Amino acid sequence: MDDTTTTITPLGGDVYEIDTRMAGYSGITAGYLILGDRPCLVEPGTSGSAPVVEAALRELGVGADDLATVVVTHIHLDHAGGVGDIARMYPRAEVVVHEKGARHLADPSRLMRSARMVYGDSLDTLFGELKPTDAARIRAVEETGTIDLGGGRRLESHHSPGHAKHHVGLMDSQTGDLYVGDAAGVYIPETADVRPATPPPDFDLDTTLASLGKFRALGPQRLLFAHYGPVTEVEDTLERSAEELRVWVDHVKDARDQGLDLDHAVAMVVERTRDRYAVSRPDVDPEIAAKYEVLSSAESNVAGIMHALDRHA
Template sequence: MAGLPGITAGYLIRGDRPCLVETGTSTSAPVVRDALHHLGVGPGDLATVVVTHIHLDHAGGVGDIARAFPNAEIVVHEKGARHLADPSRLMASARMVWGDKLDVLFGDLSPTDAHRIRALGDTGSIDLGGGRRLDSHYSPGHAKHHVGLIDSQTGDLYVGDAAGVYLPATDDLRPATPPPDFDLDTALASLALFRSLDPARLLFSHYGPVGAVPQALERSAEELRVWTALTRQARADGLDLDHAVAMVRDRTRSRYRAQQSDDASAEVAETLSGVASNVAGIMHWLDRTEKP
C-alpha cells in the first residue's frame, strides 16, 4: 500500500473452497493476484472473497480481484454491499477527504456485478468446504459495515480494524477511529464480542497474527479510552481540531515505539492510523453524543 510493505494483509484460507479475506487497495490487487497464482490458486479456483468492511484499504481491490477470479462469490455486510456494486458515492466521498493522495494511497474501487455479491446480516456463515466455516459477526464501532470473521476449524479471528492497528516491527497497537462512524461504546462492545468468541489468534488486517488474545483485546480497549479521554479534554478546553490533534499527538507519543523512531515505522503508523483522522473521528462522535 502506497509503496510500503507490511501495511495491509490479505489472508488466503486454503481448503476445498479457497477463500480470500481482504483484498487490500486496488493498487495492491496485482500483488494479491500474483501471490494467489504463486500459491496455486488459479482464476477458476477461488471460491470466495470476503472483506471485513468496505474502507478502501480493505476492499478497494474487490472489483479487480473479482474480474481476475470470475467464479468467486463476493461477501460483505449488507450495509456495504451496494457500495461494491456502485462505488461512485464511496469514491466521491474518499476523493473529498484525500484529494490527490487518493490515487497514491488507494486507487479506484471498480464496481462488482451485483449478482456476485452476497450480503450478510448481523451474523452469517461462509462455506469453506469439508464442514469448515467462516462465521461472521457484526462488529461496528470503527465502521457501520464492519464484521469480524472466525474460522470454525482454527479459531482464527479476522478482526479488520475493530481491534485497531498492530505494528509488528514495534509491537505497537494503535486505535483506528476515523469519521464518520466511530462510536466508543459500540467499539468497546465489539471488543467484548470478540472476547466472547474465545479466538485462538487475532489476525489483523494491519498487520499480521497476534497470539496473546486477551492481552491484545484489553490493550485495544485501553487505547480507545486513552485517545477518547484526551480528545474529550481538548474539546472541553476549546481547542480547534488542529490544536487538538497536536495535543493528542504529543501526549500519546510515548505510548508507541514507532513514534519514537527515525525509520519508516513512524510513516507506516501515521499512514495506517493517522492522529488527525483518529481525533477527527472521536470529535465527530463527541459532537453527536455530548454537549460542549
C-alpha cells in the same frame, strides 16, 4: 522489487498472509488466503494491490477459476478497494460483505466521491479506484453469516460496528483465527504497539468496546490484523485495544472542552500519547511510524472522535 513481487507468509492451518504492498509500502496492509477445497481470500486490499494479490494467489496454486470466495471485513478502500478488480480476475468467486456495505460495492460512485473529498489527489496513489462488482455476485450478511470453506470448515462472520457500521469480524471454525479488520485498531508488529483506528464518520466508543467484548467472548486462538499480521496474545491485545480507545477519547474530550481546533487538538493528543508507544522511541526507525501515520493518522483518529463527541452532544 517490481510491482507484483509477493511476500507470502505461511501461518499454519492452510492460512497464508499476503503483503498487499499498499501504495508501495511493505508490512502495512495484509490480505489472507485460506486454502482448501473452497479457497477464500480475506481482505483483497486496494485496487492498486490487485496485481500483487493475483501474483500471490498464482504462486499458491490458485487459478482464475479456483477462488471460491472473497470476504471483506468492511468497505474502507484499504480493505475493499480491490474487490472489483479481484472479482473480474476470479469470475467464479462470490463476494461477501455486511449488508450495510453491499450497495457500495455494486455502485461505488458515492463512496469514491466521499473518499476523493477526504484524500484529494493522494487517493489515486494510496488506493486507486474501487470498481463496481456485479450485484448478483455479492452476498450480504447481517448480524452473523457463514462462509463455506469446504471439508466442514467454515468462516463465521460477526457484525462488529464501532470503527465502521459495516464492519464484521470473521472466525475460522478450524483454527480459531479471528480476522479483526480494524475493529481492534492497528497492530504494529515491529514494536507490538496497538493504536486506535477511529476515523469519521462512524466511530463510536461504546459500540467499539461492545464489539471488542464480542470478540473476547468468541474465544479466538489468534487475532489476524489487516494492519498488520497475526497476534497470539489475544486477551492482552484486546484489553490494550480497549484501553487505548479510552485514553484517546479522554484526551480529545479535554481538547474539546478547551475549545481547541482540530490542529491544536491533534498536537495535544499526540504529545500526551507519545510515550505509550514503543514506535515513538528514538531508537526505532522513524520510517515505521511514518508508514502507519499514512495508514491511520492521528488527525483522522482525532477527527473521528471529535465527530462522535459532537454527535452525542
